[in-house]
Amino acid sequence: MNNNKTLFDKVWDAHVVETIPDGPQIIYIDKHLIHEVTSPQAFAELESRNLEIFRPNQIVATADHNVPTLSQELPIRDESSRNQVEQLTANCKKNNIELYGLGHHYQGIVHIIAPELGVTQPGMSIVCGDSHTSTHGAFGTIAFGIGTSQVAQVFASQCLLLNKPKSMRITVNGKLQNNVQPKDVILYIISKVGTNGGTGYFCEYAGSVFEEMSMEGRMTVCNMSIEMGARGGMIAPDETTFEYVKGKPFAPKGEEWEEKLAYWKTLPTDEDAVFDAEFTFDASEIRPMITYGTNPGMGIPLDDVIPVPQNESEEKALQYMGLKAGQSPSDIEVNYVFIGSCTNARIEDFRSAAQYIKGKNKSQNVKALIVPGSQLVVKQIYEEGLDKIFNEAGFQIRQPGCSACLAMNDDKIPEGEYCVSTSNRNFEGRQGQGSRTILASPLTAAKVAVEGRITVFENLN
Numbered sequence: 001m002n003n004n005k006t007l008f009d010k011v012w013d014a015h016v017v018e019t020i021p022d023g024p025q026i027i028y029i030d031k032h033l034i035h036e037v038t039s040p041q042a043f044a045e046l047e048s049r050n051l052e053i054f055r056p057n058q059i060v061a062t063a064d065h066n067v068p069t070l071s072q073e074l075p076i077r078d079e080s081s082r083n084q085v086e087q088l089t090a091n092c093k094k095n096n097i098e099l100y101g102l103g104h105h106y107q108g109i110v111h112i113i114a115p116e117l118g119v120t121q122p123g124m125s126i127v128c129g130d131s132h133t134s135t136h137g138a139f140g141t142i143a144f145g146i147g148t149s150q151v152a153q154v155f156a157s158q159c160l161l162l163n164k165p166k167s168m169r170i171t172v173n174g175k176l177q178n179n180v181q182p183k184d185v186i187l188y189i190i191s192k193v194g195t196n197g198g199t200g201y202f203c204e205y206a207g208s209v210f211e212e213m214s215m216e217g218r219m220t221v222c223n224m225s226i227e228m229g230a231r232g233g234m235i236a237p238d239e240t241t242f243e244y245v246k247g248k249p250f251a252p253k254g255e256e257w258e259e260k261l262a263y264w265k266t267l268p269t270d271e272d273a274v275f276d277a278e279f280t281f282d283a284s285e286i287r288p289m290i291t292y293g294t295n296p297g298m299g300i301p302l303d304d305v306i307p308v309p310q311n312e313s314e315e316k317a318l319q320y321m322g323l324k325a326g327q328s329p330s331d332i333e334v335n336y337v338f339i340g341s342c343t344n345a346r347i348e349d350f351r352s353a354a355q356y357i358k359g360k361n362k363s364q365n366v367k368a369l370i371v372p373g374s375q376l377v378v379k380q381i382y383e384e385g386l387d388k389i390f391n392e393a394g395f396q397i398r399q400p401g402c403s404a405c406l407a408m409n410d411d412k413i414p415e416g417e418y419c420v421s422t423s424n425r426n427f428e429g430r431q432g433q434g435s436r437t438i439l440a441s442p443l444t445a446a447k448v449a450v451e452g453r454i455t456v457f458e459n460l461n
Contacts, residue, residue: 004270007236008167008202011142011267015125017159024163030124032058032154033110034097036088037065037408038129042151043091053095055158060119061092062100064109065408069371069398072102081409108374108400111135111342115219116376118248122237122264127154132342132424133232134225138218139245140237140267142202145226165231166276168201169269172209174283179457181352182217183344183422183441185209186224187289191299193279198230201277204269205235209283215244216348223343224424227296236268288457290329291426291439293317298426302329302444303456320428321436322416329454332438333365336419337449338431340371340398341405344422344442347380353446354386362394363452369411370395371403395449407432420448 005013017026039061046053053059066081076082085102092099100106106113111132114120120136126143127133129151136143146160153160170189190197203225210218218235225233242261245251252260287301294317300307308325309315318324323332339345339353350370362368370390372378378400381387390397404411405423407430413419415434422445423430426437440448448454 004273006167006169006269006273006275007140007204007234007267008142009273011123011125011140011234012164014123015142024161026159027125027162028159029127029154030058031060031114031119031126032151032158033114033126033128033130033133034059034061034088034151035065035110035128035130036063036084038148038151039091040084040087041148042129042155043095045149045152046155051156053097053155056095056097058158059097060100060110060114061088061097062107062110062113063088063102064400065402065406067102067401068409069401069403069411072399078410105375108372108377109342109345109402111219111223112345112373112377115139115215116248116346116374118245118251121245121251121260122241123267127160131226132223134230135219135223135342137222137225137232137234138215139241140234140264142232142234144232165202166200168198168203168230168277168279169275170203170205171207171278171280172205172283172286173207173280174209176209176283176286178459179288179443180286181288181441181443182213182220183439184289184444185286186221187291187296187299187439188286189279189281190224190228190297191289192281193228195227195295195297196229198225198228201230203228203230203233204275205233206269210235211238213240214348215240216346219346220343224296227424237264238268288441288444290420290444290454291437292321292323292329294320294426294428296424296426296439299439300329302454304329332418332454334418334420334438334448334453335365335367336413336417337366337368337445338371338404338411338413338419338421338423339442339445340369340373340403341421341423342373342402343424345371345373345377345400347377347384349422349442350377350381350386351384353442354389356443356446357393357395357450358389360393360450362449365452366449368395368449369398369404371398371411372400374400393450404431406430407435413437420445420454
C-alpha cells in the first residue's frame with residue numbers, strides 16, 4: 001500500500017476535525033478573508049439566529065470590489081457601492097473584526113494584502129467569499145472560494161462541511177522563452193486543459209518552471225486555477241516561499257518561526273505519491289499569450305491567428321468579440337489597457353511593465369490604467385520611481401481596488417471597445433456591458449498600450 005502523500009493530502013488531512021462515515025468531512029479553517037460584497041448576508045444570517053462570530057481574530061477584512069480608484073478620501077458616489085462598504089465597516093466594528101478599509105495603510109485587494117502582510121502562510125486552510133481565493137495556494141495552502149451560506153458557517157464555527165476533492169498535478173519543466181511571464185504560463189495551461197479540465201480537483205503545479213518562479217508569479221498561476229475549473233491550485237513551499245514570508249508584519253517571529261519553518265519543510269509531496277490526474281508540458285513551447293474569446297480557455301500565442309470555431313459556443317464568442325477566424329490579433333484596434341486585479345497588481349507586475357515602458361509614450365488612442373493591488377504596492381511604486389515612468393509615458397496611476405477587473409465601480413470599459421487586461425476573466429460584459437476583454441500578461445499589456453495594437457515580441461529566444 002502506498003502511504004506517500006501529496007502536498008494537498010498533507011494540508012487537508014491536518015485540518016480534518018471529524019469524518020462523517022460514508023460522507024463529508026468537517027474541516028477547520030485557519031484564516032477567513034472577507035470583503036464588502038459577499039459578507040453582509042452572512043452577518044445578517046448570524047444576527048437573525050442570535051449567533052456570535054466564533055473567532056473574530058481569524059478574520060481579515062478589507063474593502064476592494066466596490067471602492068473607487070480615484071478620490072478615495074471622498075464619499076463613494078454610487079449609492080449601492082457606498083452602502084456595501086459602510087455595511088462592512090459597521091459589521092466589523094460590531095463584531096470586533098479588524099478592518100483594513102478605505103484610508104487604512106494596509107487597504108487593498110484581499111488576495112494581495114493577505115500574502116504581503118504575512119497573513120498567508122504555508123500549510124494553512126484559507127477561505128473567502130471570492131472565487132480567486134486560490135491565489136493563496138502559491139504558499140502551499142489549501143485556499144478556495146466559498147458561497148455566502150458557507151461564509152456564515154465559518155463565521156459561526158470556524159469550520160466547513162466538505163467532500164475532499166481529487167488531486168491533480170500539472171508539471172512544467174524546461175526553460176521559458178524571453179518575455180514569457182507567469183500569466184502566459186497559466187493561460188497556456190488553461191488553453192490546453194480547458195475550462196472544465198480541473199473540475200473536481202485541487203491542482204498542484206510542479207516542475208522547474210514553478211520552482212524558479214517568484215512568489216508573485218506563483219500567485220498569478222494559482223489565482224487562475226479556478227479558470228480551468230479547479231477547486232484551487234497549490235505550489236509546494238520552498239526557500240523562495242520562506243524568504244518571502246519572513247519578516248512580514250504578521251509572520252511568525254523568533255522561536256515560533258523556527259517551529260513553523262520545520263513543519264513547512266515537511267509539506268512538499270512525497271516521492272511516488274499518486275495523483276488522480278497528471279498533465280505535463282514543455283516550457284519551451286510556451287509563448288506570450290492572449291485570449292480571443294469569452295472564456296480564459298480561448299487563448300492563443302500573440303503570433304497566431306484567430307482559430308476556426310469548433311462549436312456554437314465558440315462561434316457566439318467570436319461574434320461577441322467582433323472577430324473572425326483567420327484574423328491576426330494585430331488587426332484589433334485596442335483603446336483600453338488595464339494593468340491590475342488580484343492576478344497582476346503586485347509590485348513585480350508594475351516593475352516589468354515600467355521596464356518596458358521607460359522612455360516610451362503610450363499610443364494616443366489608448367487609455368491606460370495602472371491600478372496597484374494595495375496601499376503597500378502604491379508605496380513601493382513611488383519609492384522606486386515607477387510613478388515617474390508611468391506618468392511620463394501617459395499612463396494613469398489609480399488607487400488600490402479591484403477596479404476594471406469586474407466593473408463594480410466607476411472603472412468600466414465602454415460597449416464595443418477592446419481592453420487588453422491583466423485580470424483573470426474575459427466573460428461577456430465582465431469589464432462593463434458590451435465590453436470586449438483580451439487577457440494578457442503585464443508585459444504584453446504594456447507593449448499594447450505603447451503600440452495601440454497587439455504585436456509579437458521580436459526577441460523570444
